[in-house]
Amino acid sequence: MHLPIGFDEAVRTSMRKVKLNQREKRRMYALGYQTVINYYGLKYLARKMGIGDDVKAVVNLLEKLDYDFENYMEMIDEATQELPVEEKLAKKYSYPTWIVKELLKHLPAGEAERTLRNLNEKKRWVRINIVNSTIEEALECLEKEGVKFQRHHMFEDLLRIANPFYPIGNSKCFKKGYLTPEDLSSYILVENAMKYIGSPILDACSAPGTKLFHVLSRRLLKAIAVDYSSKRLLDAKKILEKYVNQGSIILVNGDSRILAFNNRFSIVIVDAPCTGSGAVYADPSVKLRLTRHRLRNYSLIQQELVRNVLKLGGNILYATCSIIPYEGEKIIEEIYKEGSIELQELRGEYIDTAYPGYGVSYKTYRIYPHKVEGQGFFISIFRGVG
Structure with missing residues (x-):
């Protein structure tokens, strides 16, 4: 198959x-x-x-x-x-x-x-879009529709839909822009990285825009959102129109492996294309495409992305929804050994150190699926030196 x-x-x-x-x-x-x-x-x-x-x-x-x-x-x-x-x-x-x-x-x-x-257990998380509604309005809307949910015990604007197969996208609350899909692990990543995020932002692999939209719901910042796929960028635009202040973002259909900018950025978000091995429950077909050849291709793309955005200054937030070190620890370790980056510390609830055995293990990070009931992520924050 x-x-x-x-x-x-x-x-x-x-x-x-x-x-x-x-x-x-x-x-x-x-x-x-x-x-x-x-x-x-x-x-x-x-x-x-x-x-x-x-x-x-x-x-x-x-x-x-x-x-x-x-x-x-x-x-x-x-x-x-x-x-x-x-x-x-x-x-x-x-x-x-x-x-x-x-x-x-x-x-x-x-x-x-x-x-x-x-990772085999389907889950559906949604974030309340506080730009379009209050938390109380969103909860009341869901209750009126008879949608069962649980609020996260730490994050008051994050909800887990009780029936993960429920078509929440058809909900009136969703269509009104009260809710936006965002996995718990993505939420954790953004919340803990906020102290490094200023203006302007470059979101180098933006579509579908989940992390950038989360950031902009917290702070009014300027951003450039780039994606290689024109179709995915169009999808991101539709979400943007519903959830955030459009005047704060410029959308660019381009390849961040080769794009150059005259201006410098406070932070570059590299939510890199990857195998998706840490997001299996969001799309089970990921398993059918997990091959070594595909992994090698993604690893090459990830290296090229990081090397190019290093030229742009500021902090770089690199993340992949992958449980494979060839898309995480090995990517960052190779560049770190060249002496071209300085790793930044990231501490917070549910943020663990990366897989042991690498030179960057204790200054790169992972979110482990079984510890949070979310997707599996690798995370690194660094800046160029020299």
């Missing part, structure tokens, strides 16, 4: 071809989600049961199970008991084995398992 597009887009495309009511659409979405996020494990179990190991075999297995994923989890747990730990975790949580082996180099087996398990 290979999805050349994201899971949600694939589902929307498929749904246009069939006539289903809203309840049926939600059920089909949930079944599709569970199938994709467990695909490698389903293939393994189908092969072990003598059904085969292709897409058709997976469908046949699901029919035998009557699409009961709780039963599947019990069966895959039993079927993997005697496997070596890396194979067991890869099959049980449905990841490429090479990813699990890499994770086990940096985390104890129990912590690696908690990370993988947590």
Whole structure:
């Protein structure tokens, strides 16, 4: 199975071809989600049961199970008991084995398992847009619509939607601009980095603009938002029109690996394109695209981005939603060894030091999924020297 597009887009495309009511659409979405996020494990179990190991075999297995994923989890747990730990975790949580082996180099087996398990559990977080509403107005709006949610115990404007499959984008509260999608880990990153953020800002890989819009909801700053994809930049523009003061941002369709600016920036945000291995529950099709070749391509892009934005002065906030060190620690360590950057300290709730074993381990950072119920992030703040 290979999805050349994201899971949600694939589902929307498929749904246009069939006539289903809203309840049926939600059920089909949930079944599709569970199938994709467990695909490698389903293939393994189908092969072990003598059904085969292709897409058709997976469908046949699901029919035998009557699409009961709780039963599947019990069966895959039993079927993997005697496997070596890396194979067991890869099959049980449905990841490429090479990813699990890499994770086990940096985390104890129990912590690696908690990370993988947590990334498989769908969550939906939203931030109250205090530019467009008060917290009380947003909560009242959701309650009137019958949307169940939990408020975060530390962040009063962050909510977790109780049913992660609920189409919150169709909510009136969402359409009014009271809410904006933002994962807990992204929220934590921005809140803890705010002390380094001034004006002007360059958001080098902006779309969909979540982090920049969060910043601008806190402070009235000027920013330039750049993205390589004109389509994604257009999507960001639509969000911008709903959530922030448009006069404060200039949108640029361009490649931040080669762009040059005459002005200097207080901070450059590099929310770099990556494998998305730390954001699996947001898009389960990420798993189907996790290859070493793809990882190498992203690592090269990330290095080129950092080297170019170093020319622009100011602090650089580098982040990837990845659990793979080749998109985090190794990127920063290589540049740090050249003596061209000075690492800045980032302290805060839920911010942990990066994977051990690197020269930059204690001045680069991670947000671990199983510790926060959010996505997995690598974070580094630094500035150029010399």
